[in-house]
Amino acid sequence: MIHFTGMHHVLFSLMMMLGFSALAEDDYYPLVIGQERTMLLVMMEPDGSATIGQEITKIERTVEKNGHAYFLCHVWFEGFQDKVDYTYLARKDESGVYIIDERSAFADERRELILPLKSGSSWKQVIGPRTFTTTITGLENVKVYGDKTVDNCYHSQITVDDDNCIRSASYANGIGMVKNLLIWKAGRSLVYMLKEFKPGK
Numbered sequence: 001m002i003h004f005t006g007m008h009h010v011l012f013s014l015m016m017m018l019g020f021s022a023l024a025e026d027d028y029y030p031l032v033i034g035q036e037r038t039m040l041l042v043m044m045e046p047d048g049s050a051t052i053g054q055e056i057t058k059i060e061r062t063v064e065k066n067g068h069a070y071f072l073c074h075v076w077f078e079g080f081q082d083k084v085d086y087t088y089l090a091r092k093d094e095s096g097v098y099i100i101d102e103r104s105a106f107a108d109e110r111r112e113l114i115l116p117l118k119s120g121s122s123w124k125q126v127i128g129p130r131t132f133t134t135t136i137t138g139l140e141n142v143k144v145y146g147d148k149t150v151d152n153c154y155h156s157q158i159t160v161d162d163d164n165c166i167r168s169a170s171y172a173n174g175i176g177m178v179k180n181l182l183i184w185k186a187g188r189s190l191v192y193m194l195k196e197f198k199p200g201k
Contacts, residue, residue: 026118028154028171029097029162031071034200035059037176039192040145041077051127053079055192059200065089066109080127104128117154117171117190129157131161142170145195174199 070089077084089100095111122135158167180192
């Protein structure tokens with residue numbers, strides 16, 4: 001079940017009843033200090049075995065870098081044998097969402113999304129030797145954890161020029177990413193789906 005508290009619970013309930021597109025202002029990638037997103041992770045192996053855990057992302061504070069103000073996003077995994085714990089920087093303006101992945105040897109700023117999101121838009125980004133192509137294919141209703149459905153999410157399809165993995169992601173107004181799917185040609189798959197969202201202040 002997706003948990004919200006206080007006025008945020010009332011607002012989310014209204015959003016679910018009316019559809020996210022009914023909001024006066026679209027924000028498919030909200031950035032707010034204290035915001036916390038918990039995603040259920042299910043890794044399926046070709047033999048049918050599964051590993052289940054969760055990814056938690058919390059926006060902790062703002063930092064200045066290269067003349068821009070970024071939100072520091074702390075990510076960690078629970079339930080997996082390998083320890084994952086890292087941070088990245090995120091900012092946005094009217095043209096897009098920009099990310100600096102502090103784990104990467106290619107730690108330059110890259111544009112994660114072009115804003116505003118709209119069906120049919122497409123862009124490329126080069127990260128090291130690889131080129132990523134993202135296409136917004138349209139709006140969809142997305143099932144998330146607890147058999148909940150989030151309406152009017154923008155669906156993106158991501159391809160990589162030298163990769164054997166198909167990637168997709170869905171973004172909801174007022175929440176951001178609610179689902180992420182990776183499918184490898186070898187038969188392994190990894191699905192992220194929204195479990196809990198705390199909007200922050």
